Amino acid sequence: MTPADAARIDTLVARFVEIGETAMRDLPLYNEALVVEALGFRRYGDDLIGVVITPWFMNVIALPVAAEPMEMNRMGKKAEIVLPSGPQRFKWGGDEAVGAFKSLSLFSPMFGFDSQDAARAAAEARLKALMTPPPEDADAGKAGMSRRDLFRGRAPE
16 A cells, blocks of 8 residues: 555545544444444555444445545445455445545444454454455356256256
C-alpha cells in the first residue's frame, strides 16, 4: 500500500470517528464496546477494498484510489463489484470529506459483538471469504458434463 492509499484510508476512518462522536453516539444502536477501525484494505482494480468497523455498522468499503466527487443522483443505488468470490451488490455512498465510495453491509447494528476483538475476527473472516475464489468442483469441470449428468452418474458423451 502506498502512502497515498494509507492517507485515503486514514481520511475515511477519521470521518467515521467524527460521525460517531457528533451524530451517532447518543443513538440506541451505538455499541460502546466498539471503536472505528479499518481492516485489510488492499488495492483491487481502481479501488481500495477493506472492512470498516464502527460502533453502529460493519461494511466492506470499495474506496476509489483517487478521490471521486459525490454524485447525489447515485447515492444509495446498487453497484455490482466482481470480487474473487463472485459478484457482490454494493451500494453507492459517500461523504464530502472522503468523496464517493461503495459499501456492502456485513452487520448492522453491532450488538452481536461484545468486544473489538470479536468484531475484528468477524471482519477478517468475511473479507477473506469475499476475496477468495470458490473451490473448483473437479468432476463438474470436465468437458461436456452437466450438473444433471454429474448427479445421475452419467459420463459425458
